[in-house]
Amino acid sequence: MVHGEVWTIKELFVYPNEFIYWSIQIVMYPFMTGLVAGAFVLSSLYHVFGVKQLKDMARFALVFSFALLFVAPMPIVLHLQFPFRGFNIFMTPHFTSAIAAFGIVFSAYGAIVASELWFIYRKHFVEIALPLKEKQDKTLFEWFKYLVFCALTLGVYDISEESLKRDEKAIKILAGVGIPVAMFLHGYAGFIFGSVKANALWMTPLMPVIFIMSAIVSGIALCMLTYIVTMEIRKILVSRKKKPSYMPQTTEEIKGVEMHVIKMTARYLLFFLIAAISLELLDLIFRGYTAVKSWDVLRSVIYGRDFVDIFILQYGLGNLVPFILFLMPGLTIRRAVVGTILVLFGVFMMRWNVVIGGQAFSLTFAGYMHYHLPIIPHDWETFKEGLGGALSIFIMPFILFWIFNKIFPVFSFEKSH
Amino acid sequence: MTRRDFFKLSLKGVITAGLAKGLFELVKPEHILASTSNIRRVFLIDAHECCGCGLCVKACKLENEVPYESSVSRTWIERYVMTKDGKVHADATNAGRDGFTSTKIDLGMGKYKDIKKEDIDKAFFVPKLCNQCENPSCVQVCPVGATYQAADGVVLVDRKWCIGCGYCIMACPYGVRFFHPKYRTAEKCNFCYHRISKGLKTACVQACVFGSRKLGNLKDPNDPVTKTIMTERVWVLKEEYGTKPQVYYTNLSMEVR
Known part of the structure; x- marks a missing residue:
């Protein structure tokens, strides 16, 4: 079997050699970097x-x-x-x-x-x-x-x-x-x-900048999340009184430090999140406005086939919801956890929508490819x-x-x- | 020798070696050789002559060890059917290997659309193969240099060096590349390089009954293919990508993707 054939389903006119060659690992690559x-x-x-x-x-x-x-x-x-x-x-x-x-x-x-x-x-x-x-x-x-x-x-x-x-x-x-x-x-x-000039969705000079901004967003979110988790573990250790000698603080002290750090970091997260979303929307608007040859097929992918992935999961659940969660006054640790997980999910979906979405349509601009992740x-x-x-x-x-x-x-x- | 001196000396050594390597990159012997080559392989396809029989695809698969039953192929045939309602229908089932004997258009996912004869405005077949571009984007993006352009313009793949990243497959606007089902490296049409370098015709040219496919040398003014390209109205595919494709078509239509 040809590489890619297992997880690709072709629809309408697609060249015989086209498959989704870049799959989940290529989604993971920019996500991890x-x-x-x-x-x-x-x-x-x-x-x-x-x-x-x-x-x-x-x-x-x-x-x-x-x-x-x-x-x-x-x-x-x-x-x-x-x-x-x-x-x-x-x-x-x-x-x-x-x-x-x-x-x-x-x-x-x-x-x-x-x-x-x-x-x-x-x-x-x-x-x-x-x-x-x-x-x-x-x-x-x-x-x-x-x-x-x-x-x-x-x-x-x-x-x-x-x-x-x-x-x-x-x-x-x-x-x-x-x-x-x-x-x-x-x-x-x-x-x-x-x-990659052959790929209508990928080819934009904004791509590196968009990637950098969303990278910083995801990096901050993961650090916040892991920080919270480790601090919570410390709290448990301290409260059990089995605390290691290097932990002189009380639970209250840890709590204070933790909240302070999280609030500070959340501000930077929001700043970079705004930058990332602005650039992504600019790219989208620009494509729609200039409407070059590839726009017909791109539109059908962005607003049709991948609508849920892009607008509901990425922008909605992954960007808008955490944005509101972090902006609402009186940030709590629990809310920060939910927020950071959603931000991470949003950035992952962004990588997914770029990598998999970029291969969702054929080079013919007259056919589509569906990706089925092997579970x-x-x-x-x-x-x-x-x-x-x-x-x-x-x-x-x-x-x-x-x-x-x-x-x-x-x-x-x-x-x- | 002190540690500091050792580091200084090492740095100097690295810089010198780097510069020497850089110079060697700038003046590549193969580039000089390529500029003096008196062969530029090109292909000429008369789309009007193609009957979509698929003999070229069969011949290509057998000649180039691309598994016969696999869906991929170094060359393929597309069928275009334009109906009176202005719609363009196209397919390339099995790369056109078995010809187009059914009137049903393959829509993928196991669905077919039957088009009545009286609804058809025009219909034709278009053979496709690697364009052996003058400015090949696949060669540009190969991270290890496993794919390269020979002096006569043909783009080749080194199966022993290809890492299988798929970047070249992504970079080709024509979708001619794929991973070889058996060798697992990037694979593409190379104008049957093993044949043409011995003076033989490519497998597809040999198999084409109607002379729709022709191989030529653009640097030879007396070559009939060159004469056609120079004196008649010819067309190339997807010129907008700036790859300067070297497969020329006559009697092509604007609907061709």
Whole structure:
């Protein structure tokens, strides 16, 4: 069977070779990259622009961005017909292709995030490694911990006041450089779609900007959500009085901090949400007004076949409802949770409507293709490009975050600072 | 050597190597070779001569190892039927492999529309294949350079290097590309490169009973195909995409997509 035939249903006049070749994993790719970029921008708001209220969120967002970073290329790898040949992009990058620079942009961004993290946690690494070094009879686990943290210090044990000050400076520079690179990383994902001249829905110079704005929206929303979840867990731990030694606060204190951080972050979320919606609507209005050759088929897809996906699920449930939820006075944690989940869903639907919606009509402009997401897999292909593959990708950053949190403690850090 | 010196030296080394590689990219030997090539493969299709028998599609599938029963094909035939109410009906069932023996138009999803003879204004067939564009968007977007343009203008795919990302499939405005059901790499018509490089005709040209398909060399002024392209009224498909397609049509109609 031809790739794509399983989940594509053709209607009216469609070329014989046309199928929905870019499926759920290509929806996940910009979604995950967007979360990476968004989380990083959020953390940079504190480091670069000194938005003090975001201090707690900043460190959290950075570590989470790092966890997401490893997951971002996974959807592409799963989508490739030859995943092991993916490395060819690094071997023979063909620079006229928008995807070819992915390796370079991605590693550059990864290097920035990793070094920023290193500067922030350098003191922590040294503080763990040094006592372990002096300890005489280490257990096997301590040996392992010692080796890991020794390696992480990169051989620099100087944590004097002066050197820490220099670290601060380095962090600021890295966060500053990181913003344009994070924007570029995601704007670039938008460019991959926006530059496909054969696709009438994708081809618009606005695509990278729309992608960046919605990326920041989704990144902030995910950080808020995960932050709330972790804070709630802390509250439970504190109230059970089994609290770890590094948690000196009471439930009330945590609650106060949590609410404050969430309110601050929600403001930035709203700002970027307005920017994203304005750009998307501008694009839509412009297409309708100029009404070029492809508009007939696009209109029938946007206002007809994909109406529920676009206007009800994406703009309505994913944008308008959370917008109202966040704007209403007296924001509560529960409402923030509902709001952020809806925002995340809205951004996911936006990616879906771009990627799948862009293939919902034929190149003939006289036929349609319907996508049926494989839910129960019957072979490897329908798993990796089905619900199972998408969910695995979605869960992965949370697992990674849990692991990274052991190395870069997000919460216990306050006392050592 | 101190650590600082080592890093400085490494940086210099990387920059020098990068510049050297960049220069090599700028002056590519294959580009120089291509500009001196005296062959530019083109295709000429007389749409009026096509009877929609599907022999070309059959021949192509057998010649190029595209599984016979699969729905994809390197070349295909489209049927257009214009009715008196001004509507355009078109289909390309099975890529036109078995000809168009039924009067029913395939609407997809298992539905068919029967059109009465007296309702028809005009009807015709249009063969399609890769346009071997002068400015191929598929070559532009390949991230690993696995698809490339040969000196004679034909766009080829390296099955050993293609990663199967599908970007070229997305970038082609003509929908000629697909994933090969067996090799799983990007696949497309290459004017039967293995045949034409030996001086043979392409499988579809060989199979066409009515001479609707012709292969030519645009750089040879005495080539009959070149003469037709130069002196008669010819048309190309989807010129607006700026790909400069090199499959020329005579007797084409504006309804063709």
